[in-house]
Amino acid sequence: MAKKTDLRVIKTKRLLKEAFITLIKKKGFEAITIQDLADEAVINRATFYLHYQDKYDLLEQISDEYIAELMNEVNISFHLNKGGIHAPRFKQTLKQIFENLEKNRNFYEVMLGANEISDFTNKIEKCLYEKFENSFIEILGDLNQLKVPYDFILSFISSAYIGVVKWWLLNAENHYTVEFMAEQLGNVITKGPMQAIGHEITYLENEESK
DSSP: OHHHHHHHHHHHHHHHHHHHHHHHHHHOTTTOOHHHHHHHHTOOHHHHHHHOSSHHHHHHHHHHHHHHHHHTTOOOOOOOBTTBOOHHHHHHHHHHHHHHHHHTHHHHHHHHSTTOOTTHHHHHHHHHHHHHHHHHHHHHSOGGGSSSOHHHHHHHHHHHHHHHHHHHHHOTTSOOOHHHHHHHHHHHHHHOHHHHTTOOOOOOOOGGGO
16 A cells, blocks of 8 residues: 555656646746646645645755756766876766756756746756865865865856856757767866867966067
């Protein structure tokens, strides 16, 4: 009996998740009511309240589920060796991230799109920041010894990730593959934007030295 009940709960939560995503796409989060969710999932309101306190609790639980799944793919494998970055491993990590985003594209398009959920971008960026920070500490040790303030570089990388992900997901006309995105983003992060596009950087002294 317990097994049947568990399966019923799993099915109900799946239906509510699908209903939630569909309704946000149609009308935005703030306009959704519990009755809307119940109708879309073809359940009654009482069943909804067996699992969630309100629509904000539903939002929180669904968001946490997807973000946790994504963060499991963010295994930063730079593996610094004699000052270098193991680019192939890093790009493999990026590929896994983009594969997860592709698998859950419908969710992320809704959460980051025209009816973007307030604070979702900040939440996922914060998770990326913390993931990178822990990896940097493990690899580099004392981050206060870096030449660039570590909070600056971590903020740059995290926000760059989110910016590129939103651009990729929300611009259907680009049609770039997971492999292409992993390769290009890996190049930009490890080489810097100018070198990634094929331009060598020449550092000029001040005008007096010319």
